[in-house]
Amino acid sequence: MVPWRTNWPKKVALVVGVAVSAYAAAVLTAWVVHFVPLIQLSPGQPPLTRQGALTQLLLGASLVFRAVGRRRAAILCATIAFSVAVLVGFEYVLDRDFGIDQLLGVDYIHSTSPPGRISPVAALCYLSASVALLAMSIPRLARYGSAIGGMVASVLIATGTVMFLGYGLGQNSVYAWGRYRRISVQAAAVVAVLGAAIMVLALDESRTRKSMARWLPLALGVSLSAGTLGVWQALMFHEQKQLPLLWHIILAGGILGSLLVAIAVFLAQKATLRSHQFQGEKAAFERLFEASPDSLLVINGTGRILGANQRTASTFGYSREELLGLSIESLIPEMLSERHRTHGEGYYSHPSTWPKGRGLDLNARRKDGSDFPVDVSLSALHSGGELQVLAAVRDITERRHAEQAVRESEQRFRGVFETSPLGLALIPLNYGQLDFGLAKVNASFCRMFGYSEAELMAQNSLDLTHPDDREMSKVLAERLSRGEIPYYRVEKRYLKKDGEIMWGTLTATIVRDREGRPLFGLGMIEDITERKVLEQNLDAAREQAISSARLSALGMMAGGVAHEINNPLSIIHAMASDLGELVAEQGSVPAQVVARKSAVIRETAERIAKIVKSLRQISREGSNDLFHPTPVAKILLETLEICRAKFKASGVELLLPQAIPEVSIPCREVQIAQALLNLLQNAFDAALERDGDRWVRLEVKPGDGLVAISIIDSGPGIPSELRSRIGQPFFTTKPVGKGTGLGLSLSKSIAEEHGGTLEYSDDHGHTRFSLVLPLAREVKAA
Amino acid sequence: MNVKQAAVLFVEDEPFLRESMRAWLAGKVGRVLCAEHGEQALEILAANKIDLLISDLRMPIMDGIALIKKLQEPEGRRPAVILVTGLSDISPGKAYDVGVDAIVEKPINREELLRAMEQCLVNTVGS
Secondary structure (H helix, E strand, O other), rough: OOOOHHHHHHHHHHHHHHHHHHHHHHHHHEEEEHOOHHHHHOOOOOOHHHHOOOOOHHHHHHHHHOOOHHHHHHHHHHHHHHHHHHHHHHHHOOOOOOOOOHHHHOOOOOOOOOOOOOOHHHHHHHHHHHHHHHHHHOHHHHHHHHHHHHHHHHHHHHHHHHHHHHHHOOOOOOOOOOOOOOOHHHHHHHHHHHHHHHHHHHHHHHHHOOOOOOOOOHHHHHHHHEEEHHHHHHHHHOOOOOOHHHHHHHHHHHHHHHHHHHHHHHHHHHHHHHHHHHHHHHHHHHHHHHOOOOOEEEEEOOOOEOOOOOHHHHHHHHHHHHHOEEEEEHHHOOHHHHHHHHHHHHHHHHHOOOOOOOOOOOEEOOOOOOOOEEEEEEEEEEEEEEEEEEEEEEEEEHHHHHHHHHHHHHHHHHHHHHHOOEEEEEEEEEEOOOOOOOOOOOHHHHHHHHOHHHHHOOOOOHHHOOOOHHHHHHHHHHHHHOOOEEEEEEEEEEOOOOOOEEEEEEEEEEEOOOOOEEEEEEEEEEOOOHHHHHHHHHHHHHHHHHHHHHHHHHHHHHHHHHHHHHHHHHHHHHHHHHHHHHHHHHHHOOOOHHHHHHHHHHHHHHHHHHHHHOOOOOOHHOOOOHHHEEEEEHHHHHHHHHHHHHHHOOOEEOOOOOOOOOOEEEEEEEEEHHHHHHHHHHHHHHOOOOOOOOOOEEEEEEOOEEEEEEEEOOOOOOOOHHOOOOOOOOOOOOOOOOOOOHHHHHHHHHHHOOOOOEEEEOOOOEEEEEEEOOHHHHHOOO | OOOOOOOOOEEOOOOHHHHHHHHHOOOOEEEEEEOOOOOHHHHHHHHHOOOOOEEEOOOOOOOHHHHHHOOOOOOOOEEEEEEEEEEOOOHHHHHHHOOEEEEEEOOOOOOOOOOOOHHHHHHHOOO
């Protein structure tokens, strides 16, 4: 069921339609059963014809169907009624009778001519009503349907009412011309009622847009004019053209009045519409005002609050009533109110909208006295000539906190960057490639290089690198840029501003964002110049130590050499003394004596020369000599020349092979001699450690392309726990001051330089060191 | 005792020097005996009355100091001792401690040696 309250116009249409149809059906029935009073209210009155009743029945039905939404049925009924009305129209135009009435029964009430025909006015009314119903029912005409229906209905109401009232006042000639019959009083009433029902329906449907139907003024004007016309026509007819000018004036006045009424209604309607619109806009504004996430305040020129939204109340802790009339300064702390007013005055004199956040870091104060930071933007509102300001106040506490957190984090990282003892540099990326420019450097970086930050900004970082290291730096940077390596770490040389070289450890990497896109390059430099210098000094010290180790064995042996030389000198001295004495005693010396003695002197001097030569030979550095095939025997004898005296003096027997094999080795003779001397020295020291038989034995054994020169001593051997350390630099078992700990490692490296080895083995409890060296090929072949 | 009557033992491992000195000593002292090293010298000492021992320091088998130390064992028949040293091979104090009477350095200055011999033998006259 359709609710009554909202759908009363449809109910009205329904009731009217049913009533009209029922009445028409009753009249038709009355025609059949000859119940005249229902057809003709009184004799002399025009009867309601059968076709008139039928048309009314159809129009009533159409109205009913329209009211209940059966548009097709409504159209059908209205179309038939329309056709009947049109046919009647043709009958009048052609002045012929189509006998429509006869189809519906016998016409037994002859009152007017032509018989069996509805009056032209009734036909016109029915035609109009059917058109109105059609217009309202045909979906295509929906847009104009109610307007057409409403206008037509207003005319129907006016004419129907005028005609009905005309009867009541005894004016039968309303809308009647000449011989044509008049409309019946029942039909006039039905027309008025039908018009009213259609009007109600049309108004209802036009009202859907919340305003009165826009066609209403026009409908009113037309209907009033139509009514006026009817009244005027009736009066004209009745008074038979007396004072015609007066009547014309009356007609004109009536129509003018209608026009004025229409205009008045039109204006009223427009005003209502505007009022509706305003109400709507106001409501929308209020919704916006309330829904704003910001606190919104409307302030007048003196800073009084005229309006505030709920957000303002909740943010500031006031009720909305308390806020009204309050000064805006109550919401702004004292110390800032001055500034605010200055801004405000500036604002009032230049009432353009302040953009938000334009340096307006204002503090607002809640009712409880607590402050909070806000962002205020103002915009002008012109209301009735008085300037008002809309202030949007946004609580930015959280934003402030976030900003603070970001600032603190930034400060922390800046602190780390700036105070780092490492030299840090940010290097910009150029299309993903490491540029060699510098985007940012820290204080340590500046200090290291001696440049100011500004000077460095203008520098190419590659220019800071030592020219010899630039190529390497470029290659590494390219690999890093291509992502082949996540970072690199390299020791390289830099050039300081003063031209000095700085050694640095550079760790370079590319800083990327979360998606892995490269942001910039980061270089971290540690100044390792001091360490490098120490290392170089250490290298020099090592060199020195090795050199002294090389000479150490020689020095040890040289003690014996002095005696070794002194002895031959004594011989020469003795020979010379013999000769001198012979000359002194005998005046001359026999030739054979001279020959013998001089031979001894020469032989002895040559012995001295040999020792000196060996000494000089072995004390040479020799590491840059060329390799020469040298007989092993030669090296051995020369070396032994130096040692012999020492061994003899200390009672250590030197056991030599019967014959030294005639083999040669490609070598630096001096180095091999030095290695042998070291081994002999060690063997000598070891032999002294034990009492009893003290000896050092030499063996030379050529093998498969190699020759092994072994030195075995009578010493106690090397404890097994120390064997693994043999040959380690600076490892020694000798007392402090006696050995350098480098002898064996030196001998070992000499052996390796010659493509050979230094091997240790245990020889029946005695120590055996073998210098195993490759033989020279040609000698082997020979 | 006069040098010319003295029996002298010269110990030296170097043959050329030994022979040269033997010839020179022969013209200066009563009797000259030579040995190559300490052990040989001890044998000679045991078999002969020797007034003066002139010994080299460095020698194989038995060196000069070892030889001089052995001399002290048969007390009373001890000859005067002159030690011939190389380049400061032994400190004079140590040498005198073991009973050396004089030290002569190599190469041997024969006049110096002769003075040392005379001095040593004069000191032994009364014994």
